[in-house]
Amino acid sequence: MRKLLYLFPLFFYYFSYAQCTGCGVQNPTDPNYHFPDNTTVCFTSDMTFNNPTFGTNAKICIASGVTLQFQNSISGAANAPVSLEVHGTLNFNQTITSVANLNVHVFDTGNITVGGGNGNLTIDGQINEIVNEGLIEMGVLQLGNNSTNKIDNFGNLNINGNLNMSSSATTLFRNEGGGLIFIGGNYGNNEQSVYVNCGTIISQNGFNINGGKIINTGFFTVEGDINLSGSSSEIYNFGLFTSTGNMNNAPADAVIYNEGELALNQYQGGNAAIQGPSSSTKKGYIVLQNPIQVGNVAVGPNLDFRRTTGISDPGTVFMNSNPTFLTNVTYDCASTNSCSAPLIINPGFCPAINGDFPPMAVDDTYTIAAGGSSVGIVLDNDFETYGGAQATLSNVILSQVSTSNSNISLNTTDGHILVAPGTPPGNYTLVYQICQTVSPSNCDTATVTVTIQGTLPCYKPAATAGTVLSPDFGITSLSRADKGANNWPGLRKGAWVVLESKNKGFVLNRLTDAQVAAIPQADLKEGMMVYNTTQNCLQVNTDGTAAGWKCFNTQTCPD
Structure with a gap:
């Protein structure tokens, strides 16, 4: 017992010390x-x-x-x-x-x-980098002249006073998904700075953008005023951005983009374009305590405006304004269940610290026979960057990260999933990564779920009971269509039709999905067969209805 009590402190001491390496002193x-x-x-x-x-x-x-x-x-x-x-x-x-x-x-x-959490920290060095996974607490954080700063927060960063930077400072600032930043005073910015929030930021006394850029995919709450002054001020919101004060002084080249929910108390005197997503499959939602005043700006597309009280329509949303409305601008579409796309405030991505959007790798599911490969490629539903072009082997670098079975692999030269012969039936997973060709450190991963169906062959004896019938009709390319001397096709027993050749194939009607769907309902019969060129399979209608088409491409023993 005494040895245990003695050894435990030694182990703890070693563990603590082992976190520091390369110690000279x-x-x-x-x-x-x-x-x-x-x-x-x-x-x-x-x-x-x-x-x-x-x-x-x-x-x-x-x-x-x-x-x-x-x-x-x-x-x-x-x-x-x-x-x-x-x-x-x-x-x-x-x-x-x-x-x-x-x-x-x-x-x-x-x-x-x-x-004690209220002292000021001034950083006057020229090149500074801070990575926080724990807790940092101070009063004012001041970033000095001509400094280049990179701050990446994963933990808790409490700035109980102001966050200031000189006009000549360049700052890349990111709050990761689990990060929490509290700013008790004012929040300053400048034209050279980018602020990315993928976690939670609470700013109690507002901030000045001063020409900088803010990208929010998390929860950003500003309890004071927001000053949009400065050349090219930009706010891009994909999460939940809440302003309980006033948002003012937007210059004509400012941009407010919303693809999540933008909750505003007051917005007046703004010349910023209020933009929404370009695709009608997405929609940005703007919730207003008070009517907003904008200049002669473009509003939309794909935005919905809602007043928190009263009726939501152009007269109650916009005050003394003459904006140009782009497509699909609606007013409280949720109340009439007419929204063209749902509200999404957790988009599931975090931009790079410099504001570059990541590629988007999307999970896939395939059913593949052992010894085969996927019909599609994993890049079919991926994007080179969020909201950008489809990912291809020319704009992304494709690699396999892991697989739950070595028989399941990714062909990185074409994007197909490969299954080795003899792989047992079951469900397997493979993780792959895509990185932008122009920025190889900007990457995303996705998981492929692969189902291997049963591969055991089926052998059933032929039915031999009853009277064996001779066929009366046949087509041959072997020059023996003679019911007299050769008794052909009568010598082939038990069939309605006989087809015979040694160098020719039998071709069914070849139809696409669209052509199969166009067959009139009255003409559909149980047992009707086509070769479906869209799905690359022999397709049989099992019940005489449009829903009865089945691909016969899995070996089994049907009764």
Whole structure:
């Protein structure tokens, strides 16, 4: 028992330490320590620093369960790379200004806190990247002049003050599907910045787009005003975007695109085009607390407007406006069950951090005989990019990711699913990936479900009871149609018609699906046969109705 109690802490210590690799220095204790150039400094026990300094390419790794605390300021060479790998806790006791090029990764067990959650963080380095899978909490986040910033959030990012950036900063900002971002103050943007939200963002005091781009496929709630000023401001909504304040000052080149639900309290003075999806198989829904005022802009296509109270029609939706209405603009179509497409607020995709839309690989289901291949190819229902062109072998790179049976494979040169001979009957899965040819890192995956039908042959003895009849009619290419000397076709017993040849085939009527469907109901008979050129099968009508056509392409033993 005492050995168990002794070994457990050792195991936990090793596990925590093992998260940090390549350690050049471990657990320094100088409170004014200089983190040396090109060195990884690892912490497996708690430590507090007063005034540390950082060299070029210095790296800190904090193990899980360990707390590292900086009491005062930190300093180092301007724009020198500094990396932080946080599995545990990193506390900055006060406002921090970093002149280094920061590379920060907070893992799911880690957290960073600035000033108890209310201290300001100013990032003045030129190239900065933050990946957060845990918790980061601060007051104001300020992105400095001429900086290039990439922020990818998978965890919780709490900015209790403002999110600001200089007009010369370039920021790529993405909140992934499970991510939650809270912004207690104002939210700033500029023309060089792209904000992608696939999770949940709550902004309590509104924001200024200032010419930037926002793409939302998740839940984006703005409880203050939205200022659309700035050249080419753009909002693209595929999820649920809610504005409880005012949306104002949209310039003529601004774009508001909606393919999900856009819930607005007040929209006035806008010259932005209010766009919907180009395909009538989709529809964007706009829910209004108050009538909106737009300029001489285009509205639509494929948008539905609904007032939360009262009647929904052009007179109650638009105030003192003269928009140009494009096709399929409706008003509360749900109330009359006349919507041309359903509301979708979970589109199931997340753009790349630079705003590029991913390709769309769609799941497939095939029934294939052992030794055969799928009739269609997996790319038939895929797209090179969301809402874009169909995926082909010229615009995407096709690859197999995994298969539940090695006999089930993907032919990456043409897109067919292959089943090896002898594969037992059953259901199998294969996962494949498509990546854009122009952007090979932009990819999506899909799952193919393959059903292998029974392949055992069927042998039944012929019926031999009763009187054997001689046929009276036959067609032969062997020059023996003579009922006298050859007794042909009479010598072929038990048939109504005899067909005989050694170098010719028998061809049934060849009809497409459309031609089969055009056969008059009165002419349909049970047992009627055609060769269906659309489905590539011998098709037999089993009951004399239009629904009775069956493909006879599976070996079995029917009675």
